[in-house]
């Protein structure tokens with residue numbers, strides 16, 4: 490039962506500890522997942538959930554395909570329920586729900602059961618509704634997160650799913666032992682950077698607070714594997730700050746969005762290491778003529794300015810999304826506090842009851 494008595498900022502700072510615990514227990518937590526692959530010829534995995542729990546699925550999709558060598562779909566729950574996706578061959582369906590109570594995730598599990606798929610739920614609540622609708626449950630084990638906007642559970646979902654994929658790939662030998670060692674070392678190093686990133690993000694917000702607290706419209710821009718982070722980052726900022734926030738993949742931004750940029754628009758660029766990075770800088774330089782509120786998050790030291798957040802990210806090709814979400818979470822929390830909003834409590838605690846969107 491949620492009382493919303495926790496504090497999102499504390500939970501962001503707990504992420505490193507919780508993710509490390511998941512990482513150390515990775516063999517145990519992925520045993521059912523591995524078994525499914527050992528006893529079935531899985532050809533397609535469907536990962537889905539609502540909101541944050543959909544974006545974590547989006548965040549791990551490419552890694553799942555890369556190491557497990559199967560097709561991975563991340564539909565919206567209703568699109569899957571409505572039959573808009575074709576599942577080829579034997580399918581594994583994973584419904585992600587931290588609280589275990591999202592109605593559409595549960596309905597999607599029912600649909601997967603009716604299609605004869607193997608079904609699993611990823612949840613932090615082992616007594617929740619979602620576990621009654623699946624064959625097996627994977628425990629998130631992130632502890633209590635008694636606030637409306639999720640932060641540590643998102644990171645925990647990412648790390649849990651990545652560990653399941655890694656351990657299974659090693660067992661099935663779809664990756665070599667050397668690759669396994671390299672991936673686990675990178676993931677460990679990435680997790681160990683999370684608290685430092687949170688501290689630096691807090692400092693960055695502080696030096697830009699006067700400008701950021703006035704924001705009433707923000708667009709996040711990014712590319713490549715950070716797409717799930719763009720979705721989650723925009724949701725978090727909107728959910729906490731309660732102003733208009735959206736996101737665009739860099740190339741999509743070229744097609745119409747720029748017409749709407751003026752001095753009232755704030756831009757937040759996620760500049761992880763990529764072949765697209767320079768193109769993003771080119772766009773940022775261009776948009777500088779229309780707005781002075783541009784912020785870049787990157788590890789490129791030559792971009793160090795008051796407005797930019799330059800951090801020594803590990804920048805692992807596969808796992809950097811775990812690092813880039815943290816500044817978005819801190820920004821979301823801090824901007825809300827600066828505006829006098831309590832981000833921990835929902836604007837209407839009875840919303841899900843009224844809309845039947847959660848079993849509460």
Ligand SMILES: O=P(O)(O)OC[C@H]1O[C@](O)(CO)[C@@H](O)[C@@H]1O
Nearest residue numbers: 539540541542586587588591639
């Ligand atoms: O993972 P769950 O518990 O299904 O929640 C899904 C979504 O619902 C919320 O808890 C509230 O709407 C979000 O924070 C989250 O994105």
